[in-house]
Amino acid sequence: MIVVFVLAAAAALAVLVLGHWYVWRRLVRDTTRGPGPARRAGTAVFVTGPLLMVTALVAERSGAPFWLQRTLAWPGFLWMALALYLLLAVVAGEALRPLLRRFLARRPAPGATAVPAPRTVPAQGPPPPPPGTPEPPREPGRAREPEGTAGPGRTAPAPSRRLFVSRVVGGAAAAAAVGTVGQGTYGVLRGPRVKRVTVPLARLPRAAHGFRIAVVSDIHLGPVLGRSFAQRVVDTVNATQPDLIAVVGDLVDGSVKDLGPAAAPLAGLTARHGAYFVTGNHEYFSGAEQWVAEVRTLGLHPLQNARTELPHFDLAGVNDLQGESEGQGPDFGRALGDRDRARACVLLAHQPVQIHEAVRYGVDLQLSGHTHGGQLWPGNLVAAAANPTVAGLARYGDTQLYVSRGAGAWGPPTRVGAPSDVTVVELASTHA
Template sequence: MSSALFVVLVLPPLAALHHYVWRRMIRDTTTRGSRTRRAATALLILLGVLLVAAPPGERMLPKPLASALGWPGFLWMAGILYLGIALLAGEAIRPLLLRVLRRRAERVAPVANGERGKEGRITTDPSRRLFVCRSVALAAGAAAGAAVASGARTALGPPRLERITIPLSRLDPAAHGFRLVLLGDLHINALSGRGRTALIVDMINAVRPDMVAIVGDLVEDGDVADLGTVAEPLGELRAPHGSFFVTGNHEHFSGARQWIDFVGRLGIRTLENERVSLPGFDLAGVNDVSGEEYGEGPDYEAALGGLEPDRAVILLAHQPVQVHEATRYGVDLQLSGHTHGGQLWPFNHLVGLANPTVAGLDSYGDTQLFVTRGTGFWGPPVRLGVPPEINVIDLAATRA
């Protein structure tokens, strides 16, 4: 996203959300001019600045500085989201609490002169309103904090090994049981550590795959010079039929050529609009659709033209939406990522608006599409309700 679009489309609602949080969490719970209000306001402004600065900082700053800036900035990105949701839920609770407290006061407290409103009922006491505001703010803060903590623990913890068998009608029976591991959206960034990459590699090698497929967004935003050491353990992947890679949108944002060259030095082959022959099937790969802006877009004809009618073909394509072209060319199975399974509730219910499949296995005509939830995260190091995963796919031949 360009700077101009960011200023026009993102900053106004982000500023409005911060103002709303300030009103409910700070203004309504503190006294005017108090040190607490001034300090809390300053902290909120600082967090907002860090949030805005964290994404460009990933691309422009050295990794140690980008990491120091990114941890509070990206965590606050998730924090203010859930704080806003919790406070909005609190809007429905607030009048109910006030009503309960008012009725209790009517029953147990004597009514002094001047304490009744026009209808003869006790008016809302300022201290009572302050109590309700503080109670709702405390509950909202606790709920948001718990959501972010739980999501961060999930995102930063080890991914799950998810196993699935996918039958292919044109798969050569000799390839029955061929095991491939699907790795997507590792999103190496300023918050990533080399140890996590090594853990993922160990988990993959432990299942003894015949092949490894990496379906894009290996990197989030950054250069090989800054992030290459984090990705280096991928060179230890072990599979007798090799490891293959296709670009995702973030490779193109970061400079795809440097990352293609880098993974090549690790022994991972990038399929750039091409296909190779493997035992029992063909494996094809196309560039991500975002590469069109850089003159490196997908070329389906180059990768899929002239397919043999009785030979299965598996396509690696970063975005699920590319399945429409895969169907047109008669692809048996497309493997994709990109969606992260939604990553953050409630976005897991919204990403389906832009993607035909959010996660798992679907069919489109004679073409099957499998979408991994991925192992990494974009932006906030938080996955709520969407755990990271590595997919172990066993191919099954259905013809004798």
């Protein structure tokens, strides 16, 4: 196991170093004439950025002092997103380079200007001196013109086509990456948008038709997203006036000691049938037992492998798979084993992969998060390889699965191609 971990870490480090070297080469080395202030500044950025990124990750996972986590998190995690899109933009730019070179090959070198030779009239002068005659003295203070300098009829100095192409493509790549990360960060910080979906359930009685559950997942309060963000999420959820609120894991990235004040606004969540909570994998990195106790004081009802009978259907919740490392993994038998299967059942489970157990126990609808919808495109392709459903509604036998993209973000406070959401799931009775 240790050998596998070391090999994986070495591979990740190699990818990190080679990726940054490649982008540095295209954006810094190839766009500068040689060693100088511009190249030194660019090199400093490409050395400092990855160092901040790695130290931010280590500080968060090692439980470093919270002030240090907050200091490193913003620049370190934003560099993580920026490095990804710089790499993608530079790779895309490789296809443009030969096209731009071919276009410029048909035109004069950019910036090159020919200095016309002045018209001269031959003048009569003294005959040339005989061979061996010493050269007459030059005027005082006048230096000899070095060979190869621009003169009449010569071409003025200009950037080479290769340098010009590198600057155009590199500038476009940098602008595209910065714009993408800027827009994606703004989308997270402004708060999640409300998404609505209707889910028909065959066993739901007519009296429960139109029952609305606000699903919020993956808030990820931590060194970047704090109390103001939590308040923004609470306001968004309450504005939907749901009948029930389901917080389906990954609420925090840090201890109760550090993040208790940031989570305090959750006490303001209001719904007719209350707010419920299940653990996500990140709770087990942050002290799950302490957080379960904390959310209880905030008015949320933790469902730890448990079930509650609401007036018209059962609501159950299971622990996250990460809890197995602490002997607190999911227990579907305890949560669902003795229930009345004539009643409809909604299950809260953080990870979509838990759907297969839900099918075995006859659950009608599972509500999950975890994937972030990929968060940073093309991360959705990676998420799709590890999860049965990345986002949205899907059916597995007689069980339906809804996966929220989540309200916050982990690592970079940035989303690209996977906007954050709070989803209002409206249950519909097929008998209505």
